[in-house]
Amino acid sequence: MTTLHADGEFHSRKFLVLLLGSIGVVYGDIGTSPLYAFREALRPFVADGVVREDVVIGLISLMVWTLTIIVTFKYVLFLLRADNDGEGGTLSLLALLMKKSGSYLPVLFFAGVIGAALFIGDAMITPALSVMSALEGLKLVTPAFADYVLPMSAAIMVGLFLVQSKGTAAVSNFFGPVTVVWFLAMAWGGLIHIGDNLTILQALNPLNALWFITHAGAVGLIVLGAVFLTVTGAEALYADLGHFGRRPIQWAWFILVFPALTLNYLGQGALVLTHPEAVENPFYLLYPDWALLPIVILATMATIIASQAVITGAFSLARQAVHLGFLPRLMIKFTSETNTGQIYVPAVNGVLFIGVIVLIFSFGDSESLATAYGISVTGAMVVTTLMAHQFLRQVWGYSTLTATLLLLPLLLVEAVFLAANLLKIHDGGWVPVALAIAIMLVMWTWTRGTKYLKSKIAQSDIPLTDFIAALEKKSKHAPAIVPGTAVFLTSVPDRTPAVLLHNIKHNHVLHERNVILTVWTQDKPYVPEAERIEMQKLSDRFLRIDLTFGFMEEPNVTKALSICRKKGFKFEIMQTSFYLGRRVLVRSPNVGLPAWQERLYIALANFGIDPSDYFKLPANRVVELGEQVAI
Structure with missing residues (x-):
């Protein structure tokens, strides 16, 4: 009582x-x-x-x-x-x-x-x-x-x-x-x-x-x-x-x-x-x-x-x-x-x-x-x-x-x-x-602009399943395997993240474990913790993880990934690197958006905060690789 x-x-x-x-x-x-x-x-x-x-x-x-x-x-x-x-x-x-x-x-x-x-x-x-x-x-x-x-x-x-x-x-x-x-x-x-x-x-x-x-x-x-x-x-x-x-x-x-x-x-x-x-x-x-x-x-x-x-x-x-x-x-x-x-x-x-x-x-x-x-x-x-x-x-x-x-x-x-x-x-x-x-x-x-940019990038994307299959084929050009976990953030989970391709192209390495991570925002304010994470094993080295947040929630990726331990994914923050693609947008005359809208979209993109801050990623574990994209 x-x-x-x-x-x-x-x-x-x-x-x-x-x-x-x-x-x-x-x-x-x-x-x-x-x-x-x-x-x-x-x-x-x-x-x-x-x-x-x-x-x-x-x-x-x-x-x-x-x-x-x-x-x-x-x-x-x-x-x-x-x-x-x-x-x-x-x-x-x-x-x-x-x-x-x-x-x-x-x-x-x-x-x-x-x-x-x-x-x-x-x-x-x-x-x-x-x-x-x-x-x-x-x-x-x-x-x-x-x-x-x-x-x-x-x-x-x-x-x-x-x-x-x-x-x-x-x-x-x-x-x-x-x-x-x-x-x-x-x-x-x-x-x-x-x-x-x-x-x-x-x-x-x-x-x-x-x-x-x-x-x-x-x-x-x-x-x-x-x-x-x-x-x-x-x-x-x-x-x-x-x-x-x-x-x-x-x-x-x-x-x-x-x-x-x-x-x-x-x-x-x-x-x-x-x-x-x-x-x-x-x-x-x-x-x-x-x-x-x-x-x-x-x-x-x-x-x-x-x-x-x-x-x-x-x-x-x-x-x-x-x-x-x-x-x-x-x-x-x-x-x-x-x-x-x-x-x-x-x-x-x-x-x-x-x-x-x-x-x-x-x-x-x-x-x-x-x-x-x-x-x-x-x-x-x-x-x-x-x-x-x-x-x-x-x-x-x-x-x-x-x-x-x-x-x-x-x-x-x-x-x-x-x-x-x-x-x-x-x-x-x-x-x-x-x-x-x-x-x-x-x-x-x-x-x-975001819709147009996604459609343009998708034209040159490589299907993720094809990429993984190509890696599994033994080749003298295969990248070196290094210890640890690499998390690649992408908005298109069935396509190979550009930052992953750039990492292999320039550094010639692949981590022991690689996570293709996509953060989704639901059209409801809050998502129960039980529905936060979905995991799918793609191969011995690749895992796909989908994190879902409500539109009124803080998309704290680091905190959400710690829940993965309950589902068998041994996530250790100090052995994990987060790879982010840094896109530098440049104008492309006579193609895509009108000139005024291109300028406004580029200005807005520069106004937004850094993805590592937005997703609450540990600053000392983030690796950024840049590329130019014409819009």
């Missing part, structure tokens, strides 16, 4: 830690939307400092029901269940569908890549917008702070990106309690003003949201882009699933996040109905003068945390892209001994940091950047809904008609929001589109 009680207490404590962490990381982004969403949506309807009551009620109703339909129903209740062995996000969903798909694979591939590219664009814009919008509250404390908003925003971003290497757990341990206080402060700010004008409670009736959409006219379509700011961060919620798990994220939404957001938006609406002059900044004006500076400080901390949600989501997405073959190998550092979903990707961290700093100084204020924000978020959501349609059909077995009827209303809502945001292309909306196109071209180029 004592042991059971201790286990239950441990699991309860672990759940509470994950619950607190999810509030800090997963909901940090969506929790800062009240800072600017209602203000930006209301701006076009203000005439001479006066705003109509039905407009305020309609807007608040639309915001509350947008949260309900898109975040609660789509993400919290549905998509968090559409996981790939506990992992979420666009590429995780793509990997799951690729296992089930047939003729629609190219369509699914581009849908997944577009969704991933839009999300990374969102990961650059969110930190810049959130932090600037919070620091602009200092202008209400004293106008003297106006000139310091930009440098302070940049300084905060420098600090945030520097601490990423500490890991999600370390960050969330600090961020979680702060975000809880933030949500409670938002709920308090809303509660103390709802009583100012109780007619705002009519916003809880969805008919008022419908009235607004049908009566707002052309300006209403433009305003929908600002309304959608209420759900920014929902994609990060799905992408961060592997960091915390489904149940902590769901509980956090229902017991704290959703109620706090709803109360705050209702309070802002009631304040504007009673004091129309509050349209200038309805969020900060919710609070009494004595609380203004503490709230600005708390809001700044909350917006730093908001940035964390999309940054951790971008790390997860990048790792999935690497293992699925959409990006070159990147350095991935695991920051938790117990949760393999918590990682740090230095290259992605650096790219995001540069993008955020450029956006801060290019746009100059949150109002300008808010116009550029919605396209990446709405675009990613539309893509996710389209992929969810395939998920319902292929994974859960729903008929096409049932899946369509379930998701068509949601798709129409998101399509309307996307159309509203597309109207802002000329006002800065081109920025996330340009970012998404650039990222999509990178992923497409890497996938296409």
